[in-house]
Amino acid sequence: MSTIVKFPSYVSKEKCLVELWKYTKAVGFGRLHGHQKVSLDDAKNALDNSLMYVDYFHGKPIKTYFSKYPNLDSRLYDRNEPDGPGSMQKIANMFAGKNEDIKPVGVTKQLSKEDGEKLFKSSTLNVRSFDTSDSLFKFLEEQTQQTQQSKTSGKYHKVEKFDRVMLTDEWIKKAKNLKIPYTTDWFMVLDVNHQTYSLMGSMGGKISNIDLNLSGVIKKNLGI
Numbered sequence: 001m002s003t004i005v006k007f008p009s010y011v012s013k014e015k016c017l018v019e020l021w022k023y024t025k026a027v028g029f030g031r032l033h034g035h036q037k038v039s040l041d042d043a044k045n046a047l048d049n050s051l052m053y054v055d056y057f058h059g060k061p062i063k064t065y066f067s068k069y070p071n072l073d074s075r076l077y078d079r080n081e082p083d084g085p086g087s088m089q090k091i092a093n094m095f096a097g098k099n100e101d102i103k104p105v106g107v108t109k110q111l112s113k114e115d116g117e118k119l120f121k122s123s124t125l126n127v128r129s130f131d132t133s134d135s136l137f138k139f140l141e142e143q144t145q146q147t148q149q150s151k152t153s154g155k156y157h158k159v160e161k162f163d164r165v166m167l168t169d170e171w172i173k174k175a176k177n178l179k180i181p182y183t184t185d186w187f188m189v190l191d192v193n194h195q196t197y198s199l200m201g202s203m204g205g206k207i208s209n210i211d212l213n214l215s216g217v218i219k220k221n222l223g224i
Contacts, residue, residue: 003073003074003075003078004071004072004073004074005071005072005073005074005088005089005092006070006071006072006092007069007070007071007072007092007095008070008092008095008096009070011070011095012040013043013047013066013069014040014043014044014047015040015043016066016069016070016072016095017043017046017047017054017057017062017066018038018039018040018042018043019091019095020057020062020064020077020088020091021038021043021057021058021060021062022104022105022106023087023091023102023103023104023105024060024061024062024077024080024087024105025060025080025105025108026059026060026108027060027061027080036058036107037106037107038057038058042057042058043057045181046181046203047066049179049180049181049182052065052066052067052069053065053066053067053204054066054204055203055204056202056203056204057203058203059108060108061076061077061080062077063076063077063079063080064076064077072088074086074087074088074089087102090102159189159192159197159212159218159221160189160192161189161190161191161192162188162189162190163188163189163221163222163223164186164187164188164189164202164221164222164223165186165187165188165189165199165218165219165220165221165222166184166186166187166218166219166220166222167183167187167199167217167218167219168216168217168218168219169219170216171207171216171217171218172184174207175187175201175205175207178205178207179205180201180204180205180206180207181201181203181204181205182201182202182203183201185201185202185203186202186222187199187200187201187202187207188200188202190206191208192212193212194212195211195212196208196209196210196211196212197210197212198210199217
């Protein structure tokens with residue numbers, strides 16, 4: 001069975017991306033953001049900054065190359081979509097004026113403080129150990145206070161796996177040069193070892209093998 005879906009030629013890439021976002025759900029930490037409707041400008045920025053591959057778009061998995069649009073490979077998108085295989089094809093059919101039994105998901109429901117803590121703890125059980133009295137907000141506050149002296153910048157922010165951090169202006173420029181989207185948004189710390197770590201953008205893209213003792217990379221540590 002072919003996984004290639006052809007969209008009508010009169011539908012722009014941006015419009016297609018907005019509709020794909022509308023009909024799929026946020027997963028994992030994506031549920032913590034994406035509480036507003038997306039626009040065609042949002043979609044254009046995502047496509048311009050991603051070299052035509054959109055991994056996540058405002059908290060939702062798209063997992064699709066747009067380089068050969070209007071032809072898209074539906075395999076990875078359909079895997080995450082609530083209606084399963086054939087979901088992308090149904091969206092294309094709707095553009096073509098056909099009736100399809102598929103309902104939009106829309107914006108991500110904003111989590112309450114309690115639900116945010118549940119998601120936070122369930123997603124990090126295998127990463128860190130907690131006392132049951134720990135809260136997400138207490139933990140974030142403690143993490144942002146964990147700094148030590150650096151030779152050049154005055155402060156070096158301690159990082160651990162899955163911390164969310166904001167980059168300095170210099171590293172924002174480096175991330176832009178690597179075509180990483182939303183460079184002024186948070187990055188997630190990954191692949192931490194005794195010498196290096198990596199940073200993944202909030203909507204995809206990665207900077208690898210950063211010296212763990214290098215100062216001037218992180219402007220603020222938001223914690224998990």
